[in-house]
Amino acid sequence: MRKLAKPAQYVALVLYIVFLGFPLLWLLSSSVKSSRELNSLTVSLWPTDGWQWQNYADALQRQGLLRSAANSVIVALAATVLVILISFPAAYALARVRGVLRIVGTGWILVSQVFPVVLIIMPLFLILRTIHLTDSLVGLTFVHVTYTMPFALWMLQGYVAAVPKDLEEAGAVDGAARFAVLRHIVLPLLAPGIAATAMFSFVSSWNEFFFALVLLQSPSHYTLPIALAMFIGGEGKVALGPLAAGAILAAIPSIVFFSIMQKRLVSGLMAGAIKG
Secondary structure (H helix, E strand, O other), rough: HHHHHHHHHHHHHHHHHHHHHHHHHHHHOOOOOOOHHHOOOOOOOOOOOOOOOOHHHHHHHHHHHHHHHHHHHHHHHHHHHHHHHHHHHHHHHHHHHHHHHHHHHHHHHHHHHOOOOOHHHHHHHHHHHHHOOOHHHHHHHHHHHHHHHHHHHHHHHHHHHHHHHHHHHHHHHOOOOOHHHHHHHHHHHHHHHHHHHHHHHHHHHHOHHHHHHHHOOOHHHOOOHHHHHHHEEOOOOEEEEEEHHHHHOOOHHHHHHHHHHHHHHHHHHHHHHHOO
16 A cells, blocks of 8 residues: 555645646637637647747737736735835744734734725725825735735744744843844745745735726736736727737746745745754
8 A cells, every 4th residue: 555655645745736837838829820720620639720820929018917017916926025124023023922913913924814805995085095106006015015014024023933032032041132132133034934924925916906997097007917907908809819818928926926936935945944
């Protein structure tokens, strides 16, 4: 039985990878198919009418996809940086400080996850209109930070709580100030947690659709999810080929960001293991 256990694990892993990768493979196949083939009843993973690379050119030319991609990059990166800068000291305070602050902070995190987005969108829109931040990337960034912050704070709090207090006390005994302890001891050990939180924040902001749909009116401010939705015509007619090509192109920045953060995640784990 033990001899069969390891091959069975590899088979299960391969099947799981195929299960996760097949939709992406099908999307890639659809991005190079002709409209006639996509609308036909014949199902084929390999294009039968030739490789239609024109779909990618149409996706870039229609709906201002490049401009929308730039808007999404700006909003997602800005929201990620702000979330990390705010959540790191807040998570440290929640994990280390005992008393009313911890109770109030934890209660705010839990309560904020209860309310549905539809319930808060109207008062949020009125507030942003009052301060003239509707139809603005700055306003959308603040909304993404507010929406992502509770869960990111909860994630990072768990990483802070896992750092032994003895390390901080040892640094304090050696004469290090609280800021120096945070910078030279706690922060390097939190590198994996910060990387994971940054990935979550970036993906949440990158894929967000509803807030952008409500708050943005000018096509020059559209983010990628809104631009991709514009491939669906007013009468429900969908340009499937360019839409699939646009979806493939929209996934590239996320893949690049994940590859960069994965290196930081691994290096942070190694540094944490050495320092621990």
